Amino acid sequence: MLSSPPLPRPDRIRASRHALRAGTVCAVLFLALLTLVAARWSPLMSLDRTVADALHRRAVTEPGLVHVNRVLTDWLWDPWTMRALIAVAVVGLWWRGARLLAVWVAASTVLSGLIQQGIKAAVDRERPQWPDPVDSAHYAAFPSGHAMTATVSCGLLLWLLRRHGTGPRVWRAALVVAWVSVLGVGVTRLYLGVHWPSDVLGGWLLGAALVAFTVAGFERYGVREHSSDDA
Template sequence: MRAPTLRQHLHTRSLALLAALFAAIWLFVELAEDMAEGETHGFDRAILLAFRNPAAEPLGPPWLQTVMRDITALGGLTVLGFVTLAVAGLLWAQSRRRSAGLLLLAIIGGQVFSHVAKAVFDRPRPDLVPHGTLVSSASFPSGHAMMAAVVWLTLAAMVTRVQPSRLVRVYLTALAIAVTVAVGFSRVWLGVHWPTDVLAGWAAGAAWALICRALAELLDPLPGPQPAAPTPAR
């Protein structure tokens, strides 16, 4: 049996990425429809209250709230903006200007979509429990969860494209996913988002990150493997 060719491998990977993109878009649309029809209220309420004691205080020791605020900052615009500019500057210095531009496009486009979606759905923030941090915008989708997915997953995609070690690629991707999940969890734990806000944010962010990954493949392709030098005749 012949080993899969490079073209077959790329075709399989492209199909997997396309399937993941459609799954993320479908999940966001389904959540948006169910939320608009009020079908998620019971689920949202049960999950949100599961992280509170009878006095509506967060579970766990007092210092855990500080930890959760620190984690939630990893999805805030200030941290993500600094990280994005730093990595984009590095890519620019390495003459990978298209990748730098795509990275900036990722965070700008994600932020625009987040603001538009919040304005369209205009879902109120949870009022069941006191908020563990300040909030000033609508609830659906979670901007922190979405932007964490957009930036950390896109950064992982940019780095793993040029990383030859499969183990390192898996590690960086898993790390980006872990940070994204932690940010979303912190938003629910702090009581500032309904769980479906976070799920929708993850779905929208993952979809946008996959689109940016595809654009990087098209607009900034990596050089293919160099053919082996011919063996000199003896």
């Protein structure tokens, strides 16, 4: 399925540095958003409510579109679907002998879930409440688990494809699928009225940060692991 040829040492160092910078930016932005959400900053709360109200008013008049969004969010882009894709990749890596990478990806996926649940519990933000809901969801709202899981899963899979050295056509197709999935799942959660916009943004930012730190950590580890081969 997926092989994992070691990258040349300069490429590993470059990839690690770029990923670390990107992860730091996303983490800082997430922490800023987390602070505003926890403090219930009035302009952000107002914007969340305005967007959520507008989407809900439209959703209640379009049951067909609601059904499409529910299918997408509950099946195609459901967190368990995303985790299943990661599990297939991990098994493939293990079978081909890339066991360190397989464990790294699996551990990163588990860690992202634990971090997500921990933050949800700490912030304990209420989800939108509607007199005429078109869908329902439980537990705390911030950050969006669907948005974060899709970001982490798609980000890790793209990284594995890049390390595999996939062809340009496959790479472009994978990028399109990943972007549509990550953005699409966020839209479905908003349209169905089960998240505030800042929940989805928080899921995207935190997921991107974790992917970037995962890449940076592995590529940095790989530099040490293969240093004797590069000498």
